[in-house]
Amino acid sequence: MKLVVVSDSHGDEQILQVIVDHYQGQVDALIHCGDSELSWDDPLRQHFQIVQGNMDFDQNFPLTVTTEIAGQKILVVHGHRYGVNFGLEQLALLAQEQQADLVFYGHTHQLACAMNQQRLFLNPGSISQPRGRFVSLRGTYAVVEVNGAEINVQYYQRNLQPVPGLNFQFTKK
Numbered sequence: 694m695k696l697v698v699v700s701d702s703h704g705d706e707q708i709l710q711v712i713v714d715h716y717q718g719q720v721d722a723l724i725h726c727g728d729s730e731l732s733w734d735d736p737l738r739q740h741f742q743i744v745q746g747n748m749d750f751d752q753n754f755p756l757t758v759t760t761e762i763a764g765q766k767i768l769v770v771h772g773h774r775y776g777v778n779f780g781l782e783q784l785a786l787l788a789q790e791q792q793a794d795l796v797f798y799g800h801t802h803q804l805a806c807a808m809n810q811q812r813l814f815l816n817p818g819s820i821s822q823p824r825g826r827f828v829s830l831r832g833t834y835a836v837v838e839v840n841g842a843e844i845n846v847q848y849y850q851r852n853l854q855p856v857p858g859l860n861f862q863f864t865k866k
Contacts, residue, residue: 700726700799701819726799727771768793772800
């Protein structure tokens with residue numbers, strides 16, 4: 694299974710279209726972790742599984758999405774309602790409750806990737822307004838591949854090029 698995970702595009706429809714054009718038909722899903730600032734009627738919406746962020750004012754977007762793809766239960770949230778600026782405890786409790794294997798979130802505009810209790814917690818960073826240590830990359834997203842018990846994560850820049858050294862491999866027990 695291969696997924697593209699993006700977040701916090703803040704109205705930058707051009708980069709979302711670039712990602713759709715590049716990955717369409719090559720991945721199992723395109724996931725947006727909120728603050729897309731798209732309207733429900735925007736044609737780009739149909740390409741992504743999108744949750745509502747704190748800057749998304751169209752109430753048609755769900756606050757959370759739980760889906761299953763290739764046997765992996767995936768939880769998607771923006772993160773603002775789960776205190777992700779202060780830690781992942783609340784989000785971890787939700788993930789446990791939902792029995793999620795993969796947890797994707799945004800809001801902080803800072804990329805993060807870790808395994809916790811056999812769950813992948815991933816923030817792709819902001820594709821349009823990055824903050825923190827990797828701000829010089831000018832925006833990131835992640836490609837997540839799951840093959841059996843192995844999970845591979847590679848971060849990419851807006852120019853669709855992989856970020857050297859920003860790749861992670863995990864093995865689920």
